[in-house]
Amino acid sequence: MLQKLLACALLATLTACASYSPDKLDIDRSIQATSQNSRVEYVVLHYTSASNEASLKILSERNVSSHYLVTDEPRPHVYLLVDESRRAWHAGVSAWYGRTDLNSASIGIEIVNAGFENNTWAPYNPTQMRTVAALLKDIIKRHQIKAFNVVGHSDIAPQRKIDPGPLFPWEALARQGIGRWYDPELARSHELEFSRTGLPDIAWIQRELQRVGYTVPASNKLDKATRNVIAAFQMHYRPESYTGQPDAQTLGILKALP
Numbered sequence: 676m677l678q679k680l681l682a683c684a685l686l687a688t689l690t691a692c693a694s695y696s697p698d699k700l701d702i703d704r705s706i707q708a709t710s711q712n713s714r715v716e717y718v719v720l721h722y723t724s725a726s727n728e729a730s731l732k733i734l735s736e737r738n739v740s741s742h743y744l745v746t747d748e749p750r751p752h753v754y755l756l757v758d759e760s761r762r763a764w765h766a767g768v769s770a771w772y773g774r775t776d777l778n779s780a781s782i783g784i785e786i787v788n789a790g791f792e793n794n795t796w797a798p799y800n801p802t803q804m805r806t807v808a809a810l811l812k813d814i815i816k817r818h819q820i821k822a823f824n825v826v827g828h829s830d831i832a833p834q835r836k837i838d839p840g841p842l843f844p845w846e847a848l849a850r851q852g853i854g855r856w857y858d859p860e861l862a863r864s865h866e867l868e869f870s871r872t873g874l875p876d877i878a879w880i881q882r883e884l885q886r887v888g889y890t891v892p893a894s895n896k897l898d899k900a901t902r903n904v905i906a907a908f909q910m911h912y913r914p915e916s917y918t919g920q921p922d923a924q925t926l927g928i929l930k931a932l933p
């Protein structure tokens with residue numbers, strides 16, 4: 676830029692410098708700073724509880740959206756509805772490790788799945804889950820997302836949300852290197868210890884849930900809000916039972932979770 680200005684100044688003595696105008700933006704993008712990283716720190720997973728057509732319509736036309744929508748067709752279709760550099764409206768009031776407004780720093784993936792319908796949970800289509808796994812691997816790699824920041828809507832909004840539900844295959848994804856999981860042997864040894872010595876108090880449970888990212892009251896009481904958080908934790912890490920009631924197995928996993 677400086678050289679150009681000098682050239683213009685020299686030329687100006689001979690003739691008018693027609694090409695230079697200070698009002699016209701001329702941005703040099705040839706040099707990229709080494710100190711930078713992605714603004715995206717989280718991936719949030721959802722189910723749509725609507726059909727392919729309805730999901731697409733809702734997420735593209737109403738006041739709610741996600742970056743990606745994965746259909747449950749025999750050959751799942753992956754829509755990019757909001758560019759990754761922009762903010763989609765999928766998380767709502769939410770928090771993870773104390774950070775709020777997760778829409779501003781996350782990528783949202785909506786998966787077509789009926790959710791809880793007629794008193795039963797709709798299973799996830801295995802082909803669709805392979806597509807979701809491929810999409811997650813790509814996003815995690817490009818944005819360098821940490822394992823513990825791959826979360827479900829219920830993890831970040833446990834008082835309001837239950838998606839992606841207890842049938843979401845977190846453990847299978849963790850075996851492919853996606854998301855956080857626990858050492859089963861360590862969890863089992865903690866479980867046996869709790870079975871022998873009795874469960875720790877509610878204050879300990881609340882502190883541990885907070886340690887692993889959840890927003891939970893520090894009431895030292897098994898109140899409704901605390902039970903909701905325990906249920907969200909169970910849906911993710913021990914989905915066989917998610918009543919929100921603490922037990923030795925749940926707390927063993929909680930203590931083992933990195």
Ligand SMILES: [Zn+2]
Nearest residue numbers: 721722828838
């Ligand atoms: Zn959701």
